[in-house]
Amino acid sequence: MRRRLSPRTTRRPLAGALVTGLLCAAGLAAPTAAAAPTAREEPAPAPDGGTAPNGELAPDDGLALTPPMGFNNWNSTHCRAEFNEAMVKGIADIFVAKGLKDAGYEYVNLDDCWALPQRGADGKLVPDPVRFPNGIDAVADYVHAKGLKLGIYTSAGTKTCDSTGMPGALGHEYSDAQQFADWGVDYLKYDNCNNQGVDAVQRYTTMRDALRATGRPIVYSICEWGENKPWEWAGDLGHLWRTTGDINDSWGSMLSILKKNLPLAEYAGPGRWNDPDMLEVGNGGMTATEYRTHFSMWSVMAAPLLIGTDLRKASDETFEILGNREVIAVDQDPLGKQGTVVSSEGGRWVVAKEMRDGSRAVALFNESDSPQRITTSAEAVGLPDAAGYTLRDLWRHESSHTAGTLSATVPAHGTVLLRVGADRRWAQYPPAVELGLEGSTLVEAGTPASLTTTVTDLGRTPAHRVSVILHGPDGWRIRATSPAGAPVVPAGRSLRTTWSVTAPAGTPPGSYDLVVRTSHRSPAGKRVESDLPLTATVVVPPPAGTSELGDLPWLSATNGWGPVERNTSNGEQAAGDGNPLTIGGVVYATGLGVHAQSSVAFYTDRACEKVTAEVGVDDEKGAKGTVSFQIWADGTEVASTGVLTNAMPAQPITADVTGAEVVRLVVTNGGDNTDSDHADWAQARLTC
Structure with a gap:
């Protein structure tokens, strides 16, 4: 599971940090579903010999009783020179100054490249004197003086994962562990590169024993990438274990990892956490909506929250997301339950997490590329x-x-995160009002499109003086064609308003912001306002005849690593860094190069009939790669290849897409845990 040959990695599919831990960690649980948390709540220590969720003995060392929280430098710096003592101290300062420490973030963790490539004459690790001129112990002292803790990194192999390869701990476990303890280290991320084929349980057990022998409490993060199902055996070795390969700063990567981690809820609990890798929030590869989904879903999954962006450069919006104490309280709830999937049909996910006070945190998550109504019940x-x-x-x-209804129209790639409780005080709050949208938000410039908004009272009391308005970009013509207000909307009823929306002729294709905004008054007269942000997409109909999809504009494109490439393979880094599309030794001049998980959507205007392609794993990945190709027409799968491997020649795929407004080309990872899934849609063609 070492990743690619490109410069980003001679790393493993996860060099990224592993999150921090809280010694006697602090939860921020809200006392009721309707109140924001106001104070840190110390969870009770797990009793000796207590039973963990999967039936094994719960840890009794008092460490990481809630998911670790903190920072790791890897995603923002890799091994660049900016990773140094000044950066680490600066992050510690920001934790305090920006309130992140008070919100629960505790560990400041060093990743790979903190040491010299060779051990000293005494066999000990040597901190890089350029990066850390005062040594690691001095950095630990600084971090500790701020009331924080320091984490460090090494690998369960002869070398670490970066291409330069500092010495790993294989065969040096006891001396390295003692060195870390002597420096004042509080957290160890133990990676998986260059392990010489030593049994995973054996090599991680040896370091567990070495850490215990130091007598210092050190949170132990097992970074084994999920290769040997660590959730089944690591609970009595470490406090958290990676369940997947490395995350990267893209929607496709985050989504793929989310789906791999969700089914593992039974293995998580106080002192033993599934780790789907660090946070990418703020690194720039996703939208604010996608970052809120990332943070929401990691919290519902009781995942470690390890900040992976350089906070010295972070925006106010990034701090707002990372510092949301009500969301953090979901992650840090002392009961320690990981959320479980209630439903997921059509990319409309409902994930619920039991909280210690009896309430439920409920994530309504929209995987799809367009707004969807997601509904469930108490x-x-x-x-x-x-x-x-x-x-x-x-x-x-x-x-x-x-x-009792829990429902929202959720924007594309968005998540509505709720905390719901059976509280006798419910009547003191106004009724929940759901904003909805019916109709397509695909608009052809100069041509009126029709949308319908709904305002629905989900409560037991009526909503009074209800009004709704639809805002769009300057110059767009938007008008209501039916009443946009009502003196009262009874419980369980809706106000429906139709709208005519016209983008000016000549509006360039692309995405444009719309907002539905409503206000109403509760029976007690309280004014309540809410809005639903949406995206309208100005589209151009496809040309008649047969076209190469690699030459047509797409509505949206998400990819597991790097951008989707036109007429070349996926290079995993910047646009244009791919190679010729090659499957089974055959080179193709046209098509799309992607990396699972991937989805590319095209507007077909209900005027097209057929999609064809030759598909397979690109030859550049050697023996690696298992993928499945799918073609979807307006939310319905109309063709699929099943699982393909690198050993197979290109397979033909044909789909009837007659009458579809949108066609999506989807590649999944074939259901395994590899991350080398370069997939080619060779000679992909659309006939209209």
Whole structure:
């Protein structure tokens, strides 16, 4: 599972940090579903001999009783010169100054490249004197003086994962562990490169024993990439274990990792956490909506929260996401339950997490590329029958009540994160009002499109003086063609408003912001406002005849590593760094080069009939790579190859897409845990 041959890696599919840990970690659990957390709550230590969620003995060392939180430099610096003592101290300063320490972030972790490539004459590790001129112990002293903890990195092999390769700990476990303890290290990320084929359980057990022998409490992060199912055996060795390969700063990568980690909920609990890798929030490869989804879903999964961006350069929006204490409280809840999937049909995910106070954190997550209504119920997420339920929106920081329906129209790639409780005080909150949208947000310039908005009262009391408005870009013509207000909307009823939306003739193709905004008053007269951000896409119909998809504009494109490439293979880094599309020794001049998980959508205007391609794993990945190709027409799968491997020649795929408005080309990773899935849509053609 070493990744690629490109400069980004001679690393493993995860060099990224592993999150921090909290010694007697602090949760920020809200006392009720409708109230924001106001104080840190210390979880009770696990009793000796207690039983973990998967039936094994729970750890009794008091470490990482909630998922570790902190920082790791790898995603933002790799081994560049900016990773040094000044950076580490600067991050510690920011933790304090920006309130991240008070929010629960505790560990400041060093990743690869902190040491020289050779051990000293005494066999010990030597900190790089350029990066760390005062040594690691001096950095630890600085971090500790801030009330924080220091983490360090090495590998369960002869060398670490970067191409320069500092010495690994294989065969040096006890001396290296003692050196870390002597320096004042509080957290160890133990990677998986150059392991010489030594049994995984054996090499990680040896370091566990070495850490214990030091007598210093050190959180132990097993970075084994999920290759040997560590969730089944690492619970009595370490405090967290990587379940996947490396994350990268893209929607496709984050989504793929999310799907691999979600099914492992039964193995998580206090002192033993599934780790889907560090956070990418703020690194620039995803939208703010996608970063909120990233942070929301990691919190619902009780994942370690390890910041992977250089906070010295972070925007206010990044700090707002990372510092959301109500979302952090979900992650840090002392009960230690990982959220479980309630439903996932059509990319409409409902994931619910049981909280210690009896409430549920509920994520309504939209995987798809267009807005979708996602709905569930209090009963479905495990709450008892009640007259009403308090409902707290953890991103809007707003409280309301519901009769039992939990529902929202969620923007593409977005997540609505709720905390819901069967609270007798529900009637003191206004009714929850759901904003919805019907109709396509694909618009041809100069041609009116019709949309319908809905405002639905989900509560047990009526919403009064309801109004709704649809805002669009300057110059767009937007007008209501039916009433946009009502004196009252009874419980369980909706206000429906139709709109005519016209983009000016000549508007360039692309995405444009729309916002649906509503206001109403509760029975007590309180004014409540809410909005639903949307994206309208100005599109151009495809040409008649047969066209190469590699030459047509797409509506959207997500990819596991790097951008989708036109007429070359996927190079995993910048656009244009791929090679000729090659499957089974045959070179193809046209097509799309992708990396699972991948989805590329095209506007077909209900005027096309057929998609054809020759598909397979690109030859550049050698023996690696297992993928499955799918073609979707307006949300329905119309063709699939099944799982293909590098050993197979190109396979033909043909799909009837008659009448479809949107066609998507999808590649999945074939269901395994590899990350070398370079997939080619060779000679991909659309007939209209």
